[in-house]
Amino acid sequence: MAMRKPPSRPTIAEIAKQSGVSAGAVSYALNGRPGVSDETRKRILEVAREVGWVPSTAARALRGGGTATLGLVITREPDVLGIEPFFMSFVAGIEKVISARGYALLLQVTPDPERELQTYREWWSARRVDGIFVTDLAIDDQRLPIINEIGLPVVVVGDPAFSDGLPAVGSDDAAAANAAMERLAELGHKRVAHIAGPERFVHTHVRSDAMARAGERLGIQVVAEVNTDYSVAAGTAACHQLLDGANPPTAMVFDNDLTAIGAVRAATGRGVEVPGQLSVLAWDDSPLCELTVPALSALSRDVSAYGADAATMLLNVVNGSAEVKSVRSSVARLVDRGTLGPAPR
Structure with missing residues (x-):
C-alpha cells in the first residue's frame, strides 16, 4: 500500500x-x-x-518578529496536577485571551524549581516563546532575579508586593482570609485550623498571617497550621491528625478544594458530622465542591478570569505597551453551600 x-x-x-x-x-x-x-x-x-x-514561527523568530507563543511552566508532581482544578481553569482563561490574538500556549510540567529555570533559559535562547507566566510565587523567590537577568518578558501570578518589581496579577488573599474568619466568628467558632499549601509559597504566608491577625481581633485561636501538597490524600491525613490532637478544632480552612474533599471524607468516615461537629471551608472553588456530600462551602473566585487578566497583561508586556501596572484580580467571596455550621457545644 x-x-x-x-x-x-x-x-x-x-x-x-x-x-x-x-x-x-x-x-x-x-x-x-x-x-x-x-x-x-x-x-x-x-x-x-x-x-x-499561517506564518512560520521559526522564520518569524529569526526575523525578530516573535513566535506568537507564551510559556507556562508548572512545578508540580504530575499525579497531583492531573486532578488540580485550579490550573485547568487558569489555563482556560489564558487560552480565551491569547487564542483570539493568534497566540499559542506552550505548557510544561517539571518536577523541581531548578528544572523550571533551565526550561526558561532554553526557551529564551531558542526563541521558542515571547514571554512567560510565573506561578507559585515563593518567599525570596530565586527565579525572579534570574528571569530579570535573562531579559525574558514575564508576568508574575501572585502578590505584587513580592514580585521584585516585575508586573504581577495577584488575588487579595488577605481579604478572603478575613471574610472566612469573620463568618466563623459569627457561627461561634473559637478553635480553627488552617490546612495550607507548601510553606514556601507567598500566598500560604499571606493567608496564614491574615488568619492569625483576624483571629486575635475576633477572639478565635488558630490552633494549628498543617502544610500539604494540595492532594486529597494530604487533606485526609491532616484531618485525622487534627481530630486526634488534644485540642481539636471545630472548623478547618483549606487552601484548596482537593484537600477539603479529603478532609470531609476522613471526618465522615470516622463518624464526625459535617457541619454538625466540624465545619469545613475550601479555597479556590470548583465544580468539585458541588459534587461532594454535603456540598463544600468555599472561598470562590473566578479563576478563569484570573488567567485572562494575566494573559492580557503579558500580551501588553510582550507588545511593548508604554506602561504595565500590577493589579489585584479575582477577589474571593464566601459561598456557603452546607459545610459551615454553628460551633458544637
Whole structure:
C-alpha cells in the first residue's frame, strides 16, 4: 500500500499566484508593511485565509518578529496536577485571551524549581516563546532575579508586593482570609485550623498571617497550621491528625478544594458530622465542591478570569505597551453551600 504524501503547507508563491500580485507584495501585506494599497492588502489577506496560510514561527523568530507563543511552566508532581482544578481553569482563561490574538500556549510540567529555570533559559535562547507566566510565587523567590537577568518578558501570578518589581496579577488573599474568619466568628467558632499549601509559597504566608491577625481581633485561636501538597490524600491525613490532637478544632480552612474533599471524607468516615461537629471551608472553588456530600462551602473566585487578566497583561508586556501596572484580580467571596455550621457545644 502506497504511503500517503502529507499535504504541503500553503506558500507565499501560491498566494501571490491566486492574488495576481508579486511575492514581494504578498510579503508586505502579510507582515503589515507598507508598499501595497489597502485594496490589494485586503485581497491578499482574504486569499491567505482561504488557503489556510499561517506564518512560520521559526522564520518569524529569526526575523525578530516573535513566535506568537507564551510559556507556562508548572512545578508540580504530575499525579497531583492531573486532578488540580485550579490550573485547568487558569489555563482556560489564558487560552480565551491569547487564542483570539493568534497566540499559542506552550505548557510544561517539571518536577523541581531548578528544572523550571533551565526550561526558561532554553526557551529564551531558542526563541521558542515571547514571554512567560510565573506561578507559585515563593518567599525570596530565586527565579525572579534570574528571569530579570535573562531579559525574558514575564508576568508574575501572585502578590505584587513580592514580585521584585516585575508586573504581577495577584488575588487579595488577605481579604478572603478575613471574610472566612469573620463568618466563623459569627457561627461561634473559637478553635480553627488552617490546612495550607507548601510553606514556601507567598500566598500560604499571606493567608496564614491574615488568619492569625483576624483571629486575635475576633477572639478565635488558630490552633494549628498543617502544610500539604494540595492532594486529597494530604487533606485526609491532616484531618485525622487534627481530630486526634488534644485540642481539636471545630472548623478547618483549606487552601484548596482537593484537600477539603479529603478532609470531609476522613471526618465522615470516622463518624464526625459535617457541619454538625466540624465545619469545613475550601479555597479556590470548583465544580468539585458541588459534587461532594454535603456540598463544600468555599472561598470562590473566578479563576478563569484570573488567567485572562494575566494573559492580557503579558500580551501588553510582550507588545511593548508604554506602561504595565500590577493589579489585584479575582477577589474571593464566601459561598456557603452546607459545610459551615454553628460551633458544637
